Amino acid sequence: MTFPWLTFLGLLPLVGGLLLLLPMGKGAARTLGLVFSIATLAVAAGVTVLHVTGADLAVQVPWIRAFGAWWALDVDGMGLAMVLMTAILTPLVLLAEWEPPANRWGAQAFFALVLILEGLSLFVFMANDVLLFYLFFEATLIPTYFLIVGFGGARRGYAAVKFLLFSLAGGLIMLASVVGVYVVGASQGAPSYLLQDLASVRFDGDLGRWLMLGFLIAFIVKAPMVPLHTWLPDAAENSTPGTATLLVGVLDKIGTFGMIKFCLGLFPEASLWITPFMVWFAVVSIIWGALGAIGSRNLMRLVSYTSVSHFGFMVLGIYAFTTTSMTGSIFYMLNHGFSTAAMFLVVGYLAKRTGSYDIEAYGGVQKVAPVAAGVLLVSGLATLSLPGLAPFVSEFMVIAGTWSRYPIVTAVSLLGVVLAAVYILRMYQRTMTGPVTDHTAAHFTGRDLTGLEKAIMVPIIGVLLFLGFVPQPAVQLVEPTAQATLAYVGTTDPAPVVKGAK
Amino acid sequence: MMNPENYLILAAILFVIGALGVMLRRNALIAFLCVELMLNACNLAFVAGSHITGTLDGQTTAFFVMVVAAAEVVVGLAIIVSIYKTRRSTSVDDANLLKL
């Protein structure tokens, strides 16, 4: 038996997190946490190498035999992309939150919770068994809840409960579908939650559609799509930037990840049936999120609304059913993790200085803290998908891919591209430019980004730039997932219309 | 001989009377006696059943039930008496501190 790399990868941060629950000094706890997160990153890198060299990493051990559940882990391109993203972001978040807010729980608790969250998320992205996925999918809520309650802003209690209830509303509906999947599978001679076993099960007709909807609703809440998104702005507003990064950058990806892996992967027929609805639904999210961002008076809310808009693009790409758009969506999931991280973290840097997330509290920062302003601008440009930064490539792939099937829908969705420029640049204009306000002068003079803060942003912006100019490795990594999914669903890409071209 | 099923009907009537008594009477002792009435209605049914089905089990069972009822009396009275000592009342309605 070969070494179970994937199990090891997920357990490593979990063990680290549990170790951190033991009493120890603050300094030791932080160092230990960082060491574990970096070790996880190293293992993730190793797993990537193994995957790329074609090693079979799949783990498959019976888990709950009576109900056909398996401890089954495997990574495909999409899963690996998410795993890498999680593994890279976690140490950065830990560094960014080296000094959690005062009057809250200590750094040790934060590090422990983040590591636990990382481990659970990694398992979510690697699970190859519906129940196992569900288990970790729901389990991630708990550390997140405590991260909000323990370290968040003024209304953290409310925001945390709202987050949990919205997520669980989706999650529990999904539980009904999870149960249904097993029952239908059992009735067709496959009493198993293993994805490859379920591939032979037909979920037809109305039942299949209802089961698919159960999954989909959970993912819609998770990926926040309008109108089930209202938990996100509140949760982000009342989180620390690090928590918000993990929440939006990593956890919300489970929504789109799940749509591809489970909605499409289990219920191709039902997914095609829901497509017209989902496509417009995505467009509504794109525009709604963008408008919400324009209307936001709080930086954290603004960033979270931009994510609502971006998730709309991802969903649009998924339900356009073309290789390009779906690859774009998966790639977008990866890029969005970094661009959102950049936004949240830099907003956190600003708030650390002024103690406020209100846009009104800023003005003219650029003059006294040019590096902070520059980093915010670059992050913002990534968020508005400027070419040269990674999100552009993925957004373009979504747009171009979707266009080949639904030109009108795409055209409407492009409004979101314009509004993106509005919300980012207006925010930048109001906070960073103009005459230096007294408030800014008092808080920012001589307090531009520190070396550590800059160092944290370097890899994030570096990844965004690298994938903007050299996206090919990442695209090649995730494209097989899109191809396999589409092949399973049974759709083919539209061919070029003009004969003889190409 | 009367139709044995009439005994069953009588048992049912006694049972209902007992149940109504539990609901209507405030005195804990009377309510408890009504429970005993319900148990004895059952006994009647057992004995009638024994006759109807031609088995003896029902009749032996009646003895079991009586023993059980006696045991119940012991426990019940102990509880009622201790409450009476505390409150100087055996009204079940007085015992309503636990609610909502």
Add this chain to the structure above:
Amino acid sequence: MILLETIAEPVAATGMFTWAWTMIAVPAVVAGLLLVAGKLSDAWGHLLATAAVFWSFAIAVCLFAEQLLAPATERAVSANLYTWFTVGQWDFQVGLLVDQLSILFAMLITGVGGLIHVYSIGYMSHDPRRRRFFAYLNLFIAAMLLLVLADNYLVLFVGWEGVGLASYLLISFWQHRPAAAAAGTKAFVMNRVGDLGMLMAISTMLAMFGSSKFTEVNAGAAGTEPMWATLIGLFLLLGACGKSAQVPLQAWLLDAMEGPTPVSALIHAATMVTAGVYLVVRSHALFEAAPIAQLAVVIVATVTLLAGAWIGTSQDDIKKVLAGSTMSQIGYMMLAAGIGPAGYAFAIFHLITHGFFKANMFLGAGSVMHGMNDDVNMRHYGGLSKAMKVTFLTFAMGYLAIIGFPFFSGYFSKDHIIEAAFADNTFIGICALIGAGITAFYMTRLMLMTFFGEERWLPGVHPHESPKVMTIPLIVLAVFSVGIGAVMNFWIQTWLEPALGIHAHELSLVPTPVGWMTMAVVALGVVAAWLVFGRSSIPVVAPATNNPVTLAGRNVLFGDQVNDFLFVTPAVALASAVDTTDAKGIDTAVDGLGRAFLGLSTQLRRLQTGYARSYALTMVVGVLLVGAVLILNLVG
């Protein structure tokens, strides 16, 4: 359509052409270096940046020389750099196409750009953030070169957005001024609207042809369904409108004058704003397959050329007059590009001459401002010809060029366009002609208000000539303003023919009837301006007026108001509606659901009365319920 076959396939890059990518990379790397190095590079950053542009210029000139030496069919060279990404059936390469068209642009961008870098060394010498300014300028140069050298639309779009970014950064370079910051944002957002067109165009191309490569798109264009060809054309036009400040996306350009003057000269006059023209010309095959789209281009161009001129007549801000003029001149170029094969070469020709003379005048305006303590109001100028001789003389060269004084560069390029317009459609021709007259009017007004008449200087202003580092670029540009037209006049059509599939017109130095007419109209404009502004003194404060024409011109044809009414106000209203719906609608519904449960719970608790007898009653109710369900089930 047969013309298409004359377009030669580009040959693979060899020799010098393999260095083409350094034209883009060197300024890009320098820009990054200056931004990252921060204060360390304050001392030498501007020099390095200037050197980087001259490196690109040198390469461009070398490539041009190689092309000149090569046979006509082998002049277009493509250099594939690397695979950007491949997905599905689509393959996106980063590749450069150095052909007759793009090399002209490359030289214009790097040449004018280089001069403006030199000029900026002086102009920005007192600005503490000069290094940053040069970094942005280099970023612009790199992006602009990528735009014109790309061999496919997607990479072109990267450059397209890159110049947009650079433009944004430079317009709002003086960020502490709210107006500058707002202007930058506005420019970027309006450009984004144009970008929609680009994205839709590229997406449609991919759906139609499976590629966004110029060669493949051109090859497939003829076979495209008319509807889709028209749509692609219109989408591209939308993109071009955004970047080139054509109606209806013109409103940002005047505000963009908030940027430092060298920026206005380089980006908002000579190069970036002409990218729309480049785009239309580059997409000639598509437009030829879509007459409706061509017509749309012509209409937009005509409207813009008149609108820009109109704005130019009533602004008092010297840079805004020039900006209106830029709009108008780009309108001419677009007009030429929209006319079809007959106009492509003239569009590019005018683009190049305009690039020189407009840069010349903008820098001249900058020089004036430099001497006038950065005052831009022409009503505070007057009689500057004596105080700034070099500036005046060089500016005059530009002036003569733009109004089309015979044998100055504008004379050739603009007259060709007007002639072509007449050949296409008389009405359009007349419009173009009127535009030329107005151009003469407002440029004369500018000259009179700035350099002639009495001195209306504000107290404490002591006009002086700018340092050499600023005047030398002016002189060089002035030389080009004068001469470039004559040099290129007979050559440009032949040169571009292989790239654009055009037929060369016979040209002569003797004016045609339309040419005579143009000269007459221009003379009329000059005289009219002199009559209005040259004879009487000019009030220091703009006189109040009810003249709707003047009012509209002063208010930039109410473009901002229209945009506010049509887009900004609804968007703001929608944004707050979204906010309200989220907070008051969705959340209230969710909270209400929660409250309903709590209310239900309070009611339910009342059933738990604490009376044992009522519990017994509950049980009896349960008995009845059990009975009822059993009976219903048996009956049902």
Add this chain to the structure above:
Amino acid sequence: MSSILLPALEMAAPTLEWRALAPVLLVFAAACLGILLDAVLPRAYRFLAQMTLVFASVALSFGFLVMNWRAMRQGRLAMGSIMLDGPTYFMWASLLVFGTLAFMIFSERQLNGGASAFAASAASVPGSLEEADASAARREHTEVFPLGLFALGGMMVFLASADLIVMFVALEVFSLPLYLLSGMARRRRLLSQEAALKYFLLGAFSSGFFLFGVAMLYVFSGSFDLHAIHEAVAGNAFSSSNGLLYVGLGFLAIGLLFKVGVVPFHSWTPDVYMGAPTPVTAFMAICTKLAAVGALLRVFYVALDGERWNWQPLFAVLAVITMVVGIIGALTQTDVKRLLAYSSIAHAGFLMTAVVGATQVVPAGQGTSASAIMFYLAAYGFATIGAFGLVTLVRNAAGEDNTIASWAGLARKSPWVAGLMSLFMLSFAGIPLTAGFIGKWAVFTAAWRGGYGWLVVVAVLASLVAVYLYLRLIVVMFAGEPAKGTYVGNASGWTWIPVVIGAVATLWLGIIPDQVMQLATFAGGFLR
């Protein structure tokens, strides 16, 4: 018929399978011995002696159980009155484990400054001199241990009975000690006595229904034997005496559902849980429920299986009502024990979904309704024992403080208590990585496989509301400002061991549930 009659007529000397019955017999024997010990031993030694006796007997009983189980001893015992089959083994084992854990909490004396949670003298009038004297003399009721053992033994017989009369007797055997135990709280004795009265009156009332149901089924089938009733139901599908059958079925169900705590037979639960001494509440909450569900399954799966089309809809309706009432009723509670009482009602509802599903015939090795329910009960039991154990710890100057307000900000006073309580709440809420989730998922699967998909959907929506209810306590503990005047008591191992075992088991069954699930699954169905 006559073949059934014969053994009774011959009056043969009863034969007992000592070895197979040893687990039950040991518990009863220890209970009897305990009564004797109380009578003969000096006061000072009683507590220690009783504890030794209890834990020794339970351990021995468990040992026999495991031995028998391994040897796969199965079948009818004690003249056919007790059925030893897979479910019996599993539930006996569960009962012994949870009983032991509850008895450990019974044994806690450090919290009260050297006294147990039980009244010094239950017979004395609250507030009287007599009571004060008893307290001062450190007297205590060591009878609680034998009473507990009697209840435990009764429960074991109850769920294993193959005969309705044995079942009735067992019902009383475990109920009567519980009535007494409920009234023996050291603090707030008025409440405790009231709880005992209510519990006794309503319990007796429900016993009447149970017995009447037994009588009707007897008249219908002529036998008390579950197998014989099954035969009669099967052979008598459309006869005129169906009325007797349905009345019997209904009344029997009422008697059993009362003990399970299903709405509308639940009214006693909140009051009794609140008034009874907390260790007793813990014992009742788990063991009563376990025994009652076991008996319910046995009666309905074994005897009345043929009538499933009639009782499935009935139970489905009751399950829905139970979940809704239990959860909504809990939402606005202000007392932790009362909250847990309503929670136990809600859990009865979730359990009922699997009872309704009645999935029994599946390919070997796949989960059935019975295995799902047994697992659920185990999961619920560990969380319950842990939660009640922690409830005893939060105190003010007067003793245990059960108001939710007093739990506010507990995370800052004692992160461990708050953390563990959260774990148990999460398990109740059915959040993954806790046993509660696996249990919930298993019962839902059983329900759906039985054709009750809609019930699963309702249950899932109900669990969403339930989450809020458990979350409330977590929010109070973690986000609230610390309450004044309450502190976390310094408990001995007698409280901490059950709590820690509960926590470890909750996580263990939530993450690696396979062994226990396999045990439940291979316990197989009920034997007839």
